[in-house]
Amino acid sequence: MEDLFIHVKYSGISFAAFVMLKYWVKRKGVIAKSVRQERTALWYNLVCSLTHSVACSILCTLCFYLNPKLAHPSQLQHRGMPLNRFTSGFSLGYFLYDFFDTLISLSVANSWVVLLHHIVVFAGFGVYAIGWNYYNQVIVAALCEVNSVFLHVRQLLHLSGISRSSRIYRVNSVINLITHLLFRFGSFAWLTIFFLIDIDVMKDKMTMTALLINIFINSLNVVLFFQLLKTDFFKSSNSRKIE
Numbered sequence: 001m002e003d004l005f006i007h008v009k010y011s012g013i014s015f016a017a018f019v020m021l022k023y024w025v026k027r028k029g030v031i032a033k034s035v036r037q038e039r040t041a042l043w044y045n046l047v048c049s050l051t052h053s054v055a056c057s058i059l060c061t062l063c064f065y066l067n068p069k070l071a072h073p074s075q076l077q078h079r080g081m082p083l084n085r086f087t088s089g090f091s092l093g094y095f096l097y098d099f100f101d102t103l104i105s106l107s108v109a110n111s112w113v114v115l116l117h118h119i120v121v122f123a124g125f126g127v128y129a130i131g132w133n134y135y136n137q138v139i140v141a142a143l144c145e146v147n148s149v150f151l152h153v154r155q156l157l158h159l160s161g162i163s164r165s166s167r168i169y170r171v172n173s174v175i176n177l178i179t180h181l182l183f184r185f186g187s188f189a190w191l192t193i194f195f196l197i198d199i200d201v202m203k204d205k206m207t208m209t210a211l212l213i214n215i216f217i218n219s220l221n222v223v224l225f226f227q228l229l230k231t232d233f234f235k236s237s238n239s240r241k242i243e
Contacts (some may be wrong), residue, residue, distance in 0.1 A: 007089045014093025034161040041105040052094040053148040063139045084135035125211045137235040144184040150176035173232040188218045
């Protein structure tokens with residue numbers, strides 16, 4: 001119960017921090033001049049998302065620095081350090097904020113993939129953090145935020161009117177695909193393999209739920225990878241914000 005209270009506290013603080021961040025960004029007018037009026041809400045949303053991805057990437061790196069064996073199968077069934085718990089609460093607070101911000105500020109018809117993704121993420125947090133208190137698994141899953149940094153930069157470049165043929169866009173696209181394979185697909189693939197190997201060891205009724213969540217998320221990751229490949233390297237006109 002104490003762990004749950006601490007997790008809720010960190011999540012609430014994070015949620016409030018992102019609400020204030022968006023207010024500050026809008027008040028200061030932190031936006032590219034080339035962004036069309038109807039796209040300003042998406043710009044502010046992406047700035048907050050980029051902030052979370054950068055912060056979460058730094059926190060995850062610090063977690064692995066303090067515990068290099070964090071992703072080892074023998075460590076994945078442990079709650080880990082207090083920093084793991086803070087990182088988990090920080091990310092959950094952001095996803096709660098982004099879910100409601102997307103519902104209120106953006107078109108639901110164009111953002112249903114993002115909302116579906118967030119719902120699955122909430123289910124994952126429910127299993128990993130609240131159900132099991134296995135915060136090490138949350139940190140491994142949160143490694144995908146390294147890739148999210150370049151996903152969000154990609155969208156901000158697009159909203160700023162930067163051409164897909166420009167050097168900065170092309171470099172970001174290459175890094176985006178590489179980090180997608182290493183950190184987004186790789187982290188969830190590792191967790192999926194862990195669940196498949198240790199499913200008899202864990203003997204928990206939520207293990208199958210966690211396995212299905214990982215398979216679903218990595219299925220989305222595969223679809224997203226080929227969508228990005230087609231969009232950025234084969235001149236497709238499709239462009240969508242995906243976490």
